[in-house]
Amino acid sequence: MRNIILSIFGIPVSRTGQVRGRKISAFFICLLIAIFSWLLITLSRDYTQRFRFMASYVNLPKDRAIVNLLPDSLEMSLTASGFSLLNLKWEENKSIHIDCSVMRMKKDSLYYIPLASVTDRIGRQISSDARVLSVQPDTLFFNFSRKARKVVPVRLISTITYAKQFQLADSIRVTPSVVEVYGAEDEVKGISFVETQPLIVYNADKSISRKVAFNTHNKLVGLSSDSALVSITVDEFTEGSLEVPVSVINLPEGYSIRLFPDKVTVKYKVAISNIEKVNADLFRAVVDYAEIKKENGSRLRVELFDQPSFVNSVRVNPEKVEFIIRK
Template sequence: MAIIKLSAIERRRLSAFVTCLVFAVFAWLFTTLSKPYKFTIKQVVSFRNAPQKRAFHPLQSDTVNAIVQGTGWQMLFSKFNEDKKIINVDLHTLETKNYVVISNQLKQINAKKDVEHEIITVTPDTLFFDFSSRTVKRVPIELVTAIKYQKQFAQSDKVTIKPRYVTISGPAEVLARITSWRTDSIIMNGANEDFNSRVNVQGVKEGNLSVLPKSVMVTIPIDEYTEKTIEVPVKLINNRNYYNIKVFPQKVKVTFTTSLGNYPDLNEDDFEAVADLDLWRHNGYSVLPVKVTRLPSYSKVVKIIPQNIDFIIKK
């Protein structure tokens, strides 16, 4: 393979040539990209001043093609500037018409944009809408949570949401599909105390809907949990022939988790433990397993001692 050997003078000349070439390319790019250009970008249509007495549905896509006046640099970086890709269209004319002409609003639209991003024309220029009678509906709020509790902590009571419902208004066919309305997500890590805060409800995704209120007050009780053991009498069920039956033992020890706030108040009346005699009648069981069928909310059974009881049937 041939190797070209250059003298020191030739290397300096080559280095100077490459440097000049690079500077020339950058100078050409800078000059070219500094010139004004007209280019097309897609912009998302955002509606404002929606009519209150008429429900509407857009008959075209929620994006338009806008021809924008700007420099080559702005054309190059337009893909990365999301803030410039929203066009706010005023719908006040829909009170009397079924269409909106965007070109009639370009002056107001451009007034809220940088001079360098001035919109010249928009396609489509006229937006058409379908109308139907506006109805109102109340739906329950659906709380969205992503809560990770600190060790030995958990929710200790029912969540309170005030108000419990939101009122939505819009086209009847749209409201018929809505059965609840979600909140923004409540995200907590290492939660170890009650949550009391105002939470926003999710915004509408369609311009022809409105939701009130915009936020609700949410309370999530959180407490530390510990174990407690209580003796609970065993109740015999499905004794259809009214046999005289003795069970041994008559009480079992139920160990369960409970919040510290509820710990002092819990007793055997809050629980029900049962044994099913049908297991002997139909399956020939010689001992009956015990199940806890009632216990306080947000408590969890850890173990039952004994898990099975003996019984004697007196005929």
């Protein structure tokens, strides 16, 4: 079979079936040259094809804001050499800049750009030999309003759970905590905060620092930052307890009061890293003499007026104490 194929292409075969190596090499070199020449001629010709390009807008008025949505892409029919078109196929998300300094006024704050008038500029951005035949949409409209700015707080949207024995050891920090919003006056006026994309963490057992993007539903406004850094301090917690003396507030002059018991047990949870910081002086347990009439009994409720910020799940035992009043 191999000999038959070689004979068809005019390549002589020896009696032993061996092909002359030099002639085979020459044949394939000629074949490659022919293919290359065909490609060169074919790709040098002009072709017409449709493409979609991303659109960006430059030279917009700095003192005004757009109140209508502009297309983020443009579909074009263009003619160019095969080389240029092939190159465009390889370029993903190529962006075309629309120069807004050529806008024409239609009425009041409404302006427009007929894209047929700027096809030469567009074509030069695509390729040196590209000729734009048509653009969709064929006209861009710009509706302007006064521009406004204001600073609003950032609101974190999160779902966080912790592994067993682990808890949040400090308040969650969001940086920046505020962000500047700018755009059309009517749009900015209705914004009182900016939300983040949801931050979801399950079974956290160590501190977390994560960048979270802002939730930008409104495309007519811009933000001074596109994301915030969320820092979550997580630590292993343990339970502790200590005795705290109970003091009396609002005691009338000339009166004394005895409490039974005069100390209560305060139970709390604290991060292991802070356990050595806890002592009874950081807590203040009190009963209010003014509550005697409200309680209408022989016991007063114990309340904690002071406690360290790094403890949580604080409980007092007993919750009420008995008392004897003396004049």
